[in-house]
Amino acid sequence: MKNGKLFSHLILILISLLSIFPFLWLISTSLKGAGENIFAYPPVFIPSDFTFENYAGVWKRVNLLGYFINSMIVAAGTVLLNLILSSLAAYPLARMEFKGKKIIFFAILATIMIPFQAIMLPVYLITIKLHLTDNVNNLAGYIGLIMPFAVSAFGIFLMRQAFLTIPKEMEEAAIIDGCNAFQVFWKVLLPMVKPSLAVLAIFTFIGSWGEFLWPSIVLTKESLYTLPVGVNNLQGMFSANWRYIAAGSIISIVPIIVFFLSMQKYFISGENEGAVKG
Amino acid sequence: MFTPYLFLLPAATVLLIFFFIPFFHTIVLSFSDYSNSIYSAVFCGFDNYIELLKNPVFYKVLLNTFIYLAVAVPILAVVPLFLAVLLNQKLRGITLYKILIYLPVIVSIVVAAIAFKWLYADQGILNYIVTSLGFNSVGWLTDPNWALYSVIIVTIWKGIGYYMMIYLSALMSVPKELYEACDIDGAGFLTKHLTVTIPHIMPVIALIVTISSISAMKVFAEIYVMTKGGPLNASKTIVYYIYERAFENLDLGYASAMAVVLLLIVMLFSLINILCFERKKYQL
Numbered sequence: 410m411k412n413g414k415l416f417s418h419l420i421l422i423l424i425s426l427l428s429i430f431p432f433l434w435l436i437s438t439s440l441k442g443a444g445e446n447i448f449a450y451p452p453v454f455i456p457s458d459f460t461f462e463n464y465a466g467v468w469k470r471v472n473l474l475g476y477f478i479n480s481m482i483v484a485a486g487t488v489l490l491n492l493i494l495s496s497l498a499a500y501p502l503a504r505m506e507f508k509g510k511k512i513i514f515f516a517i518l519a520t521i522m523i524p525f526q527a528i529m530l531p532v533y534l535i536t537i538k539l540h541l542t543d544n545v546n547n548l549a550g551y552i553g554l555i556m557p558f559a560v561s562a563f564g565i566f567l568m569r570q571a572f573l574t575i576p577k578e579m580e581e582a583a584i585i586d587g588c589n590a591f592q593v594f595w596k597v598l599l600p601m602v603k604p605s606l607a608v609l610a611i612f613t614f615i616g617s618w619g620e621f622l623w624p625s626i627v628l629t630k631e632s633l634y635t636l637p638v639g640v641n642n643l644q645g646m647f648s649a650n651w652r653y654i655a656a657g658s659i660i661s662i663v664p665i666i667v668f669f670l671s672m673q674k675y676f677i678s679g680e681n682e683g684a685v686k687g
Numbered sequence: 688m689f690t691p692y693l694f695l696l697p698a699a700t701v702l703l704i705f706f707f708i709p710f711f712h713t714i715v716l717s718f719s720d721y722s723n724s725i726y727s728a729v730f731c732g733f734d735n736y737i738e739l740l741k742n743p744v745f746y747k748v749l750l751n752t753f754i755y756l757a758v759a760v761p762i763l764a765v766v767p768l769f770l771a772v773l774l775n776q777k778l779r780g781i782t783l784y785k786i787l788i789y790l791p792v793i794v795s796i797v798v799a800a801i802a803f804k805w806l807y808a809d810q811g812i813l814n815y816i817v818t819s820l821g822f823n824s825v826g827w828l829t830d831p832n833w834a835l836y837s838v839i840i841v842t843i844w845k846g847i848g849y850y851m852m853i854y855l856s857a858l859m860s861v862p863k864e865l866y867e868a869c870d871i872d873g874a875g876f877l878t879k880h881l882t883v884t885i886p887h888i889m890p891v892i893a894l895i896v897t898i899s900s901i902s903a904m905k906v907f908a909e910i911y912v913m914t915k916g917g918p919l920n921a922s923k924t925i926v927y928y929i930y931e932r933a934f935e936n937l938d939l940g941y942a943s944a945m946a947v948v949l950l951l952i953v954m955l956f957s958l959i960n961i962l963c964f965e966r967k968k969y970q971l
Contacts, residue, residue: 414776418778429790431806432790434802435805498699500694501692513695516702517702520702520707521961526907527949528712529929530929530946532709619796621907655805658801662798665793669793676852
């Protein structure tokens with residue numbers, strides 16, 4: 410038994426190290442000054458010419474704060490629209506009987522099977538037709554980044570499941586009190602599904618924050634770059650200056666790591682299996 | 688009377704404009720020829736598909752995608768399960784392990800790819816390890832024999848924590864009494880998990896095989912950031928090739944024919960997934 414636990418610890422320590430080593434090595438490189446060979450053999454882990462200059466340099470030459478703000482705007486807009494549109498659509502699917510319900514239900518389910526990567530070209534053509542690109546203006550650019558991900562079948566089904574667990578009496582009482590369908594939804598049902606809304610918000614946020622393919626297709630102006638696009642662009646800007654590339658990459662992941670650590674129970678408690686996205 | 692439709696309207700509009708119309712448009716585009724002018728398409732029947740079948744790069748790309756699945760999916764089905772089993776016991780520091788192993792899932796794939804590109808550098812730390820073990824240094828991203836596998840490793844590395852957490856929540860639902868019975872019988876680690884754990888979570892294993900297959904079909908960012916599909920198409924997969932033909936060569940019809948192939952494959956996987964493993968999630 411004792412041996413078993415020791416073995417478990419050894420494996421878990423090894424895997425934990427493998428999981429964070431690429432980041433640690435990036436941090437190490439980002440802290441090495443110009444006087445130190447970053448290609449030294451054998452590699453040196455603790456910088457001998459320790460400096461924060463690379464951070465200052467990349468911060469000054471690249472608009473990382475701007476990329477961060479763009480990412481925030483896009484993620485906030487995507488989360489907000491997902492919460493509203495998913496719960497609005499989920500309510501009748503969970504609670505009402507109407508003509509065409511089955512067809513609508515399966516149509517929404519079908520969108521789960523359509524990968525964005527297969528339809529991205531027409532989505533791009535439509536976005537241009539609707540003038541939702543950054544060469545129209547910044548607002549249009551943001552909207553164009555958000556709209557293709559404004560609602561997902563995943564969110565609709567998550568909210569539908571949440572509404573299904575609420576006892577019908579709650580609504581009936583509200584209707585007797587004279588509430589209309591929208592008031593029932595807004596004042597009675599929505600406050601009761603806050604935990605599901607939180608799960609949807611967090612997973613939508615993570616998805617939007619890391620999205621790379623769509624912004625790299627539609628964006629033309631550097632001033633609208635989101636963090637993943639901006640960070641990828643560091644490679645072109647500083648070609649062989651790995652100190653700067655490393656420092657910029659590390660700065661870019663600080664916000665999401667803070668977010669993850671403060672919300673960790675949603676990710677690693679093992680209770681949100683239903684929330685995983687395919 | 689119209690109330691349910693009013694509630695559905697906003698979501699339906701978005702899904703219509705950004706899912707259903709593009710879906711059908713992809714199919715229409717795949718039968719169109721844009722080679723004369725990007726502004727006027729001509730119906731060309733199955734020409735794009737026929738050309739696709741004549742193109743050796745298309746087969747190369749399909750093969751690469753298939754290798755991606757064949758390497759990544761088994762590893763992502765087995766290793767996270769093993770780790771979840773280790774984490775499903777009383778251990779000190781368990782939360783720390785979970786946080787560290789989950790970290791790659793949270794961080795953007797672009798940064799992950801950059802971090803690995805640095806490890807894979809010609810005079811990088813990985814080649815130092817390889818040469819100090821007495822081997823020749825490897826062109827991880829520049830040697831056609833290695834590039835695809837080097838990229839696959841990043842995908843695996845980034846996926847382990849994600850699938851581990853799915854397994855872990857499944858393991859929590861295995862009745863403890865069954866393990867206690869095993870302990871009384873004096874069963875070892877291996878027998879215990881082969882007779883109790885595996886049969887119990889078989890549906891979850893199958894679920895992870897299908898969802899990791901679907902995401903392996905869709906890889907893009909790793910390749911874009913690290914190799915751009917090179918060298919010599921060695922690490923080009925289907926989504927990257929669609930991207931290249933559509934947005935760099937503006938070959939809309941041809942790219943769409945490939946997109947239809949991707950659609951068919953992913954829809955098949957998804958259908959299996961929904962019908963067999965996720966019925967409960969969608970209340971079918």
